Amino acid sequence: MRITKYCVVSVFFLSSGLFFAQEAGENAQEVSSKGHYNQSKFRQLYEEFSTPNTYRSASGAPGPDYYQQQADYDMDITLDDKNARIYGEGTITYFNNSPEDLEFLWVQLDQNVRAKDSKSPLRNGNGVNMAYMAGSFAQTFITEPFDGGFNIDWVKDSFGKPLSNTINQTMMRINLPTPLKSGENISFSIKWWYNIPDHTVNRARSGYEYFAKDGNRAYVIAQFFPRMAVYSDVEGWQNHQFWGSGEFALTFGNYKVNITVPADHFVEATGVLKNRKEVYSKEMMKRYAQAKKSYESPVIIVTQEEAEAKEAGFAENTKTWSFETAPGQMVRDFGFTSSRKFICDMQAVKVGNNDVMAVSVYPKEGNPLWEEYSTKAVVQTLHTYSKHTFDYPYHKAISVHAKNQGMEYPMICWNYGRPNEDGTYSDRTKYGMISVIIHEVGHNYFPMIVNSDERQWGWMDEGLDTFMQYLTEQAFGKTYPDAVAPNENYPSRRGAAAKIVPYMAGDQSAIAPIMSNPENVYQLGPNAYGKPATALNILRETVMGPELFDHAFKTYAQRWMFKHPTPEDFFRTMEDASAVDLDWYWRGWFYTTDYVDIGVKGVKKYYVSSQASKEMQEYMEARGVTEADLPPLVYLASEDSANYSEDLKGKAPSDISQNLKEFMMDNMTEEERAQVKEPKYFYEVTFDKPGGIPMPLIVEYTYADGSKENITYPPEIWRKNDDEVKRVLSSQKELVGIAIDPKLETADIDTSNNAWPKKEEQSDFDKFKEKVKGK
Amino acid sequence: MKKILFAVVLLTMSFTAAHKFYLSVTNITYSEKDDALQITVRIFVDDLEDVLYERYGLEAYQSTGAETKPLDAYIERYLRKKLAIQLDGQTMTYSFLGKAYEEDVVLCYLELTDVGMEQLSTMEIRNELLTDLYDEQKNLVHVKWKGKKRSFIMIKSNAKGMLNL
Numbered sequence: 001m002r003i004t005k006y007c008v009v010s011v012f013f014l015s016s017g018l019f020f021a022q023e024a025g026e027n028a029q030e031v032s033s034k035g036h037y038n039q040s041k042f043r044q045l046y047e048e049f050s051t052p053n054t055y056r057s058a059s060g061a062p063g064p065d066y067y068q069q070q071a072d073y074d075m076d077i078t079l080d081d082k083n084a085r086i087y088g089e090g091t092i093t094y095f096n097n098s099p100e101d102l103e104f105l106w107v108q109l110d111q112n113v114r115a116k117d118s119k120s121p122l123r124n125g126n127g128v129n130m131a132y133m134a135g136s137f138a139q140t141f142i143t144e145p146f147d148g149g150f151n152i153d154w155v156k157d158s159f160g161k162p163l164s165n166t167i168n169q170t171m172m173r174i175n176l177p178t179p180l181k182s183g184e185n186i187s188f189s190i191k192w193w194y195n196i197p198d199h200t201v202n203r204a205r206s207g208y209e210y211f212a213k214d215g216n217r218a219y220v221i222a223q224f225f226p227r228m229a230v231y232s233d234v235e236g237w238q239n240h241q242f243w244g245s246g247e248f249a250l251t252f253g254n255y256k257v258n259i260t261v262p263a264d265h266f267v268e269a270t271g272v273l274k275n276r277k278e279v280y281s282k283e284m285m286k287r288y289a290q291a292k293k294s295y296e297s298p299v300i301i302v303t304q305e306e307a308e309a310k311e312a313g314f315a316e317n318t319k320t321w322s323f324e325t326a327p328g329q330m331v332r333d334f335g336f337t338s339s340r341k342f343i344c345d346m347q348a349v350k351v352g353n354n355d356v357m358a359v360s361v362y363p364k365e366g367n368p369l370w371e372e373y374s375t376k377a378v379v380q381t382l383h384t385y386s387k388h389t390f391d392y393p394y395h396k397a398i399s400v401h402a403k404n405q406g407m408e409y410p411m412i413c414w415n416y417g418r419p420n421e422d423g424t425y426s427d428r429t430k431y432g433m434i435s436v437i438i439h440e441v442g443h444n445y446f447p448m449i450v451n452s453d454e455r456q457w458g459w460m461d462e463g464l465d466t467f468m469q470y471l472t473e474q475a476f477g478k479t480y481p482d483a484v485a486p487n488e489n490y491p492s493r494r495g496a497a498a499k500i501v502p503y504m505a506g507d508q509s510a511i512a513p514i515m516s517n518p519e520n521v522y523q524l525g526p527n528a529y530g531k532p533a534t535a536l537n538i539l540r541e542t543v544m545g546p547e548l549f550d551h552a553f554k555t556y557a558q559r560w561m562f563k564h565p566t567p568e569d570f571f572r573t574m575e576d577a578s579a580v581d582l583d584w585y586w587r588g589w590f591y592t593t594d595y596v597d598i599g600v601k602g603v604k605k606y607y608v609s610s611q612a613s614k615e616m617q618e619y620m621e622a623r624g625v626t627e628a629d630l631p632p633l634v635y636l637a638s639e640d641s642a643n644y645s646e647d648l649k650g651k652a653p654s655d656i657s658q659n660l661k662e663f664m665m666d667n668m669t670e671e672e673r674a675q676v677k678e679p680k681y682f683y684e685v686t687f688d689k690p691g692g693i694p695m696p697l698i699v700e701y702t703y704a705d706g707s708k709e710n711i712t713y714p715p716e717i718w719r720k721n722d723d724e725v726k727r728v729l730s731s732q733k734e735l736v737g738i739a740i741d742p743k744l745e746t747a748d749i750d751t752s753n754n755a756w757p758k759k760e761e762q763s764d765f766d767k768f769k770e771k772v773k774g775k
Numbered sequence: 776m777k778k779i780l781f782a783v784v785l786l787t788m789s790f791t792a793a794h795k796f797y798l799s800v801t802n803i804t805y806s807e808k809d810d811a812l813q814i815t816v817r818i819f820v821d822d823l824e825d826v827l828y829e830r831y832g833l834e835a836y837q838s839t840g841a842e843t844k845p846l847d848a849y850i851e852r853y854l855r856k857k858l859a860i861q862l863d864g865q866t867m868t869y870s871f872l873g874k875a876y877e878e879d880v881v882l883c884y885l886e887l888t889d890v891g892m893e894q895l896s897t898m899e900i901r902n903e904l905l906t907d908l909y910d911e912q913k914n915l916v917h918v919k920w921k922g923k924k925r926s927f928i929m930i931k932s933n934a935k936g937m938l939n940l
Contacts, residue, residue: 772884
C-alpha cells in the first residue's frame with residue numbers, strides 16, 4: 001500500500017507538465033505517427049558546419065597546419081590625366097605555402113567587369129519597360145558601351161619569355177610550364193592599361209570625378225591591377241567571377257608601387273611614402289613634422305588656397321610617388337588617390353603603443369564639412385575599433401572625399417558627403433558623411449586585416465563592420481556632444497533592434513538568409529549589413545551581455561588578424577571564448593529567414609484551497625486511492641473551478657490549508673514562521689511564440705501597488721516546446737500587467753501580442769491621423 | 776550636381792560598401808473600424824529629393840535642412856501619378872494626410888475612406904514610384920485585410936498587382 005501510495009504521489013508531483021504532455025501526445029498521435037529527424041532548434045550545427053581539421057580547429061582558431069599564400073607586388077603605374085587612362089607594369093612574386101603543388105595560378109582582372117563584352121550586364125533578367133527615359137534608351141540600345149576592361153599587353157616569366165595564359169571574364173589562368181611546388185615561389189610580370197571610368201556616372205567603386213567648373217579630375221583608383229586570387233584550404237582557388245556585388249578575396253603580401261602623375265597632383269595611397277621629400281614642398285614638410293606631434297587637432301598639409309591655385313593650371317611634367325609596405329606590415333591590396341584639387345589635413349593618434357596618422361584628403365567641394373569632421377571621424381574609429389579588436393597596426397588611416405563613394409582599401413578609403421555649392425549642408429549630409437567615414441575606415445579591421453572572403457560571404461566584413469560602426473557612432477556622440485546636438489545620442493541608422501523589424505517582417509519571397517552569397521540576395525543592404533549588425537548588437541546587449549561578448553569578439557579578431565577566417569571560425573570562437581551555447585542563435589539569425597515574435601497568450605489566477613480540484617479527485621478515483629492514503633497535500637483552485645470560493649481571496653495559504661499549516665508547525669521554528677511571507681496570489685502565465693527564432697523571454701510583471709519585477713527566462717525555455725510555454729508566478733501582491741520585451745531589445749516583429757491585459761493599441765496610422773487632424 | 780543623373784546605366788553593376796539599394800515599401804491595411812484603407816509609403820529621403828528635382832525642378836530642402844514650403848503638395852502630386860488603387864475596376868481617390876521622417880526615410884500617410892469592403896471583389900494596385908528615375912527600383916507592397924495578407928514586388932516592367940478580396 002505504501003508503495004502504491006508513493007508511486008501515485010511521485011507521478012503527481014512530476015507532473016502538471018506530464019498531464020499536459022500526455023494529452024498533447026495522444027492528440028498528436030491522431031494526426032501523425034511518423035518519426036522524424038532531430039528538429040530541435042537547439043540541436044548543434046553539426047550538419048551545417050564542416051568537420052574541424054588541422055587547418056581549422058574546433059575551437060574556431062587557426063589549426064596547427066593552418067597556412068596561407070603570399071603575393072608580393074612590384075609595380076610602376078602611370079596616370080594619364082589628359083586621356084583618363086592608367087598604365088601599369090608589374091612583377092608578382094607568388095609564394096606557395098600550401099602543402100600541395102599548383103599546376104596553374106589564377107589572377108583576378110576585376111576591371112573586365114566593365115569590358116565591352118562583359119557578361120555582368122547580362123546576368124539580370126529584365127522586361128520591356130512601358131516607357132524609357134531618352135538617355136536611358138540611348139545608353140541601352142544605341143550608344144556603344146564604355147570600354148573599361150583590361151588591355152593586357154603581355155604576361156612574361158622571370159626570363160622575359162611569354163607565359164601562356166587563358167582569360168575567362170574577370171579571371172586569368174596562368175598556365176605554368178611545370179607545377180609550382182609546395183614551399184616554392186614564382187615571379188612573373190604583366191603589362192596592362194585601361195580606360196578609367198567616370199565613377200559618378202556608373203557608380204563604379206573606382207574611377208574619376210570630373211569637375212566641369214575648373215576642368216580637373218579627382219581620381220580614386222582601386223582594383224586596378226591584376227591581383228592574385230586566394231588559394232586556401234577551404235575553397236581551393238577562390239575564382240568565383242567578379243559580377244559586381246560580391247567584393248574581393250585577396251592574398252596578403254608586400255607592395256612596392258611607383259605612381260607617376262602630373263607634377264601638380266597630390267597623391268595618397270596604401271603603404272609608406274618613401275620619397276616624401278621629393279614630392280612634398282618645404283612648407284608641406286614643415287607642416288607634416290608638426291602634424292606628427294599634433295595629437296589634439298589636425299594640421300593642414302595642403303591648404304584650400306594652395307589647392308585652388310593649382311586648379312587653374314595643368315602640369316605637363318610628372319612626378320613619381322613611391323609607396324612601399326613597411327617590413328612585416330601585411331597588406332592585402334593597394335589603392336591610391338590623385339588630383340591637383342586636393343586639400344589635405346593630418347592628425348597624430350596614439351593607439352596603444354602605435355603612432356598612427358589620421359589623414360583626410362578632399363577637394364574644396366567637400367568644405368566646410370570635410371575640414372570640420374573627416375579627421376575627427378577617423379580618430380574616433382581608430383580608438384573604438386582598436387578597443388574592441390586589436391591596436392591598429394598600420395601607420396596611417398586615410399579618408400578621401402569622392403562623390404557618391406563609400407569604398408574601402410587597406411589604409412585608404414573613399415567617402416561621400418558633399419555640402420551644397422554655397423557651403424551649407426543638411427544634418428542628413430553631415431551624419432551620412434560621418435557614418436560612411438567610420439564605416440569605411442573601420443573596414444581596415446574587417447576585412448583588410450581580419451581578411452574574410454568577401455566574394456563568398458559579404459556579411460562577414462559588412463555585418464561585423466556595420467556592428468562596430470554602430471558602437472563607434474555612439475562613442476562619437478559621447479566624444480563630441482556638440483557635433484550631435486541637439487540630439488542626445490548619435491542618430492544611428494542601423495544597429496538598434498527595432499530598426500531591423502520592417503525587413504524581418506517583410507515578404508519572405510524577397511528575403512534570403514544571411515548565409516547567402518552576395519550575388520544571390522534580394523536586398524543586399526539589410527541582408528549583408530543591417531541584419532547581421534543588428535544580430536550582433538542583440539547578441540551583445542541582450543543574449544550574452546557586453547562582458548562575455550566583447551571578450552569573445554576580441555578573441556576572434558586577434559585569432560584571425562592577418563589571416564583568412566570563415567563564418568564557422570567566427571561562430572565557433574564566439575562560443576569557445578564565452579561558454580555560451582549559441583548554435584540556436586546562429587541557426588535562427590544567420591541560417592534562416594525566421595523572425596522573432598513572442599507574446600503572452602493568457603493568464604490564469606489560482607488560490608490555495610482546502611479542497612482538491614475535480615481533476616485531482618478523478619485522478620485519485622481512477623487509481624483507487626483516497627486523500628487519507630496520500631501524504632498531506634496542498635491544493636490550488638482556479639477561479640472557474642468547483643473548489644474555488646470568494647473567501648479564498650487575499651488569505652494566507654496557511655490560513656486555508658490545514659495541511660500546510662501543520663507542515664509549517666512541524667518543520668519551522670516560531671521565529672521562522674513569524675518571518676515568512678506567504679504568497680497570496682498564484683498565476684499560471686502562458687507565453688506563445690509565433691516567430692521561428694527562439695529568444696530570451698524578457699518579461700516585466702507589474703503589480704497592483706505599481707511596483708515592477710523583471711524576469712528574463714533564458715532562450716532554452718523554448719527547447720522542448722517551440723510554440724508555447726507556461727510559468728507559475730506566486731506573489732503577495734496582485735498582478736495587474738505583463739509586458740514582453742518592454743524595451744524592444746529583440747526585434748519582435750509584432751508587439752500587439754506583447755501585453756496582458758491586451759492593450760487596444762492605437763495603430764501608428766491612427767496616431768498620425770489624430771495628430772494631423774489636431775493641427 | 777544633380778544635373779546629370781543618369782537614371783539607368785547598363786553597366787551599373789557595382790555596389791559600393793555603403794552602397795544604395797533602390798526600394799520603397801508600401802503598406803495597405805484595411806481598417807474595419809473606419810471601413811478605410813490606411814496606406815503608408817516609405818521612401819528614402821534622398822530618392823525623393825532626386826525625383827522631385829528631376830521632375831519639377833524642386834529643391835526639396837533648403838541648405839539648413841528645412842523643408843521648402845510647398846513640399847507636401849509636390850509629394851502628393853507625385854504619389855497620385857505613381858501610386859494608384861482600383862477597387863472593382865474603378866480608380867479611387869485617396870487623401871494625403873501628411874508625412875513623417877524616420878532617419879533617412881520619409882513616411883507618407885494616405886487614406887481611402889468609404890471603401891465598402893463587403894461589396895468589393897477585386898483590388899488592383901499600380902505602384903511605379905521612382906521607376907521614372909531608377910530602372911532597378913523595387914517597390915514592395917503589403918496588403919492586409921480581414922486577417923488576410925498578400926505581398927507584391929513591383930518593378931518598372933511589372934508595376935501592377937491584382938488581388939481578389
